[in-house]
Amino acid sequence: MAIGTRISRRKALTIGAAAGALPLVHIRTAAAAGKVSVGFWDHWVPAGNGIMKKQVDAWAAKNKVEVTADFITSVGNKNLMTIAAEAQARTGHDIEAFPTWEVHNHSQSLEPMDDVMKELTGKYGPANAVCEYLSKIKGQWMAVPSSSGTQTKPACGRISAFKKAGMDPTTTYPAKEVPTGEGADWTYDKLLALGPSMKQQNLPYGIGLGQTSDSVDFAGGVFAAFGATLVDKAGNITVKTDPVRQVLDYYKKLTPFLAPDTLSYDDASNNRALISGKSSLIFNPPSAWAVATRDAPQVAADSWTFPSPAGPKGRFIPYLPYFWGVWNFSRNKTAAKELITYLMERPQVEARANAVSGYDIPPFDSMDDFPIWSEVEPPKGTVYNYPIRKWHGSTPHVTAQEASPDVAVQMYNQAVHTVMIAKYCFQNQSMEQVLAWANNEIEGYMR
Amino acid sequence: MADGTSVPLGISAGRRHARPRPGGVTRLLRRRSTIAFLMASPLLLLILGLMVFPTCYAIYLSLLNRHLTGWEGLSNYSFLLRRDTFRMVIWQSLFFAGTAVVAKAFLGFVLAHLMNNIPGKRQRIWRGLLLVPWVIPEALSVLGWWWMFDPSYSAFNWVLTHLGLAPVAWLGSGWIARICTVVVNTWYGTPFFMIMYLAALKSVPETLYEAASIDGATWIQRMRFVTLPLMRNIISITMLFSLIVTLADFDVVRILTAGGPQNQTHIFPTYAFNVGIESGDIPLGAATSLFMLPILAVVAFFTLRGVNRRTKETAA
Numbered sequence: 001m002a003i004g005t006r007i008s009r010r011k012a013l014t015i016g017a018a019a020g021a022l023p024l025v026h027i028r029t030a031a032a033a034g035k036v037s038v039g040f041w042d043h044w045v046p047a048g049n050g051i052m053k054k055q056v057d058a059w060a061a062k063n064k065v066e067v068t069a070d071f072i073t074s075v076g077n078k079n080l081m082t083i084a085a086e087a088q089a090r091t092g093h094d095i096e097a098f099p100t101w102e103v104h105n106h107s108q109s110l111e112p113m114d115d116v117m118k119e120l121t122g123k124y125g126p127a128n129a130v131c132e133y134l135s136k137i138k139g140q141w142m143a144v145p146s147s148s149g150t151q152t153k154p155a156c157g158r159i160s161a162f163k164k165a166g167m168d169p170t171t172t173y174p175a176k177e178v179p180t181g182e183g184a185d186w187t188y189d190k191l192l193a194l195g196p197s198m199k200q201q202n203l204p205y206g207i208g209l210g211q212t213s214d215s216v217d218f219a220g221g222v223f224a225a226f227g228a229t230l231v232d233k234a235g236n237i238t239v240k241t242d243p244v245r246q247v248l249d250y251y252k253k254l255t256p257f258l259a260p261d262t263l264s265y266d267d268a269s270n271n272r273a274l275i276s277g278k279s280s281l282i283f284n285p286p287s288a289w290a291v292a293t294r295d296a297p298q299v300a301a302d303s304w305t306f307p308s309p310a311g312p313k314g315r316f317i318p319y320l321p322y323f324w325g326v327w328n329f330s331r332n333k334t335a336a337k338e339l340i341t342y343l344m345e346r347p348q349v350e351a352r353a354n355a356v357s358g359y360d361i362p363p364f365d366s367m368d369d370f371p372i373w374s375e376v377e378p379p380k381g382t383v384y385n386y387p388i389r390k391w392h393g394s395t396p397h398v399t400a401q402e403a404s405p406d407v408a409v410q411m412y413n414q415a416v417h418t419v420m421i422a423k424y425c426f427q428n429q430s431m432e433q434v435l436a437w438a439n440n441e442i443e444g445y446m447r
Numbered sequence: 448m449a450d451g452t453s454v455p456l457g458i459s460a461g462r463r464h465a466r467p468r469p470g471g472v473t474r475l476l477r478r479r480s481t482i483a484f485l486m487a488s489p490l491l492l493l494i495l496g497l498m499v500f501p502t503c504y505a506i507y508l509s510l511l512n513r514h515l516t517g518w519e520g521l522s523n524y525s526f527l528l529r530r531d532t533f534r535m536v537i538w539q540s541l542f543f544a545g546t547a548v549v550a551k552a553f554l555g556f557v558l559a560h561l562m563n564n565i566p567g568k569r570q571r572i573w574r575g576l577l578l579v580p581w582v583i584p585e586a587l588s589v590l591g592w593w594w595m596f597d598p599s600y601s602a603f604n605w606v607l608t609h610l611g612l613a614p615v616a617w618l619g620s621g622w623i624a625r626i627c628t629v630v631v632n633t634w635y636g637t638p639f640f641m642i643m644y645l646a647a648l649k650s651v652p653e654t655l656y657e658a659a660s661i662d663g664a665t666w667i668q669r670m671r672f673v674t675l676p677l678m679r680n681i682i683s684i685t686m687l688f689s690l691i692v693t694l695a696d697f698d699v700v701r702i703l704t705a706g707g708p709q710n711q712t713h714i715f716p717t718y719a720f721n722v723g724i725e726s727g728d729i730p731l732g733a734a735t736s737l738f739m740l741p742i743l744a745v746v747a748f749f750t751l752r753g754v755n756r757r758t759k760e761t762a763a
Contacts (some may be wrong), residue, residue: 105727263619
């Protein structure tokens with residue numbers, strides 16, 4: 001019988017009216033404002049993911065947005081693979097964490113973030129120049145510089161070894177504000193001058209000439225400090241210049257004081273060199289020190305982080321930012337932007353910095369006063385100079401930034417700087433052969 | 448003939464009038480070739496999805512410009528061929544794959560013979576032990592090798608130092624690093640050759656060896672006139688298969704050297720990853736990886752032609 005299931009005219013009108021009124025009632029569920037999925041960087045420091053999840057959950061609960069957070073490792077470049085795959089497939093997370101060069105590589109698939117940056121810079125001042133170089137494209141911010149994963153790579157030296165060699169980094173760069181210019185004599189010449197003593201102490205410099213990030217970042221800082229650019233602002237190749245020759249000659253003098261395995265260094269080699277007590281100096285974020293506090297406490301207690309040396313043209317600190325971008329194929333751009341804004345507000349940035357013992361560097365100078373960098377120990381204040389302080393007289397820098405980003409990314413990832421040095425210092429190639437090789441390579445990147 | 452299209456006579460005769468004649472679709476579904484196609488279709492779909500589509504997509508990508516916005520034709524390929532670094536990559540890929548495949552084939556051949564001469568249960572034990580390198584996930588075993596090669600903390604250098612010798616920069620010196628990558632790949636891949644050759648050896652009729660012995664054949668003559676001719680096909684196929692896998696062996700080079708020092712150990716897949724994913728030039732990376740295709744196609748053509756010819760000769 002069909003009588004029981006038949007809908008009367010009156011009943012149909014009632015259902016229709018109820019359905020029409022439903023939006024007015026606006027029942028707020030956990031996902032009332034939609035869903036957002038985020039691909040965060042999987043933090044080296046385990047507590048980094050926990051605090052991030054906590055902050056995201058708090059925001060999600062408050063704003064009734066269902067947020068899914070994935071933590072994608074950079075080990076094996078899995079994050080790069082994920083980014084490339086999502087950009088190709090035009091689906092995936094709404095928000096993605098982009099390491100150094102990836103904003104430029106995928107800018108055509110990203111949503112402009114000027115509105116978010118306007119709000120953040122209005123509150124906290126401008127982001128630093130490297131962030132702008134890497135993320136502001138054709139006048140538009142295509143991603144927001146994040147603190148999570150953002151790092152500098154200053155010097156981290158063994159205090160005792162430096163004292164024996166005649167320099168005390170804890171007094172040159174103490175854990176407090178000092179007059180600008182205090183460390184003026186900490187130069188690349190000084191680095192060279194301390195070399196024989198370090199060699200005598202059997203503690204060579206843990207500076208790599210491999211083809212991975214740490215080696216390339218340090219070499220880029222030396223090139224910049226000597227005013228050696230491989231490309232000028234107009235896009236002309238400037239490999240065959242005196243400053244470039246000076247850098248190569250400088251490295252030839254420096255290589256006797258480097259670790260014997262410098263050519264095969266990867267991004268973990270310098271960490272291991274410091275932790276195992278086989279090196280007096282590395283250039284790295286405090287991750288090596290952090291591991292040493294667990295595995296080699298005596299090494300950790302003897303380590304001090306301080307700025308890179310200066311060269312004739314200044315002091316340049318490698319600075320590698322992470323960014324948070326929103327794909328232009330995201331289905332919930334508004335919520336995604338609100339979440340990013342919330343995560344980059346001072347209280348959240350500070351809480352995350354505290355959780356990771358100061359590893360994360362905020363992109364805004366106004367946030368460089370978090371107490372965490374003074375408090376971390378042993379020894380107390382060891383990472384105080386890890387963020388770039390105004391009185392350091394330092395410039396944040398990313399290797400090859402003199403070139404346009406689409407050329408620079410290739411110079412960086414194909415390690416032109418360190419390969420030049422290795423060819424000149426270890427393969428016995430002449431200066432002119434090396435310069436010709438670099439010239440040819442960079443010509444190719446400009447196609 | 449039971450070809451799937453006919454119906455047993457006794458049954459069909461009794462019901463011819465009661466049952467309507469099957470429709471076109473039913474008849475199509477009853478055909479043996481249709482059933483075969485349907486049963487093979489999951490595999491065909493996998494091949495289409497995981498091999499044909501990615502290959503075609505890679506070819507399409509390799510013809511685009513860096514920003515994937517415009518057609519570039521073959522300029523990515525011609526650009527690569529003009530680069531010193533890429534020419535070195537071609538050379539290194541051929542050196543790596545060539546030496547590693549020959550070394551694996553030789554060692555596998557020797558081991559298979561040694562194994563074949565071990566009697567009964569002990570052979571099974573040795574066979575199991577020698578298969579271990581091939582069974583361990585490659586990335587893990589290469590990490591083990593990397594620890595042994597590590598110049599500062601390696602087991603090899605520890606031994607050298609204790610023998611009063613100077614430590615060696617295993618992964619920091621061009622030729623040594625190249626040879627290290629070949630050694631590790633050989634270590635990993637030899638068991639595959641060994642097991643294939645052992646299977647082939649076991650299929651050689653014992654009577655042929657007995658006949659050769661009665662004719663007074665020496666060990667070398669038995670090898671040359673009995674073993675090798677009967678193993679030629681399996682040797683060819685194994686080497687072809689190994690060449691394909693070795694040329695695309697990303698793990699060994701990526702983990703051991705990441706292409707260094709000074710790009711000297713890059714092979715096609717690692718260089719493709721470097722320019723495509725790390726440097727953000729996906730079309731150039733696709734073009735790099737596709738350079739393997741013509742090399743492998745030529746080798747596969749000649750190898751398979753040889754195998755077919757020998758098979759026909761044997762059948763005739």
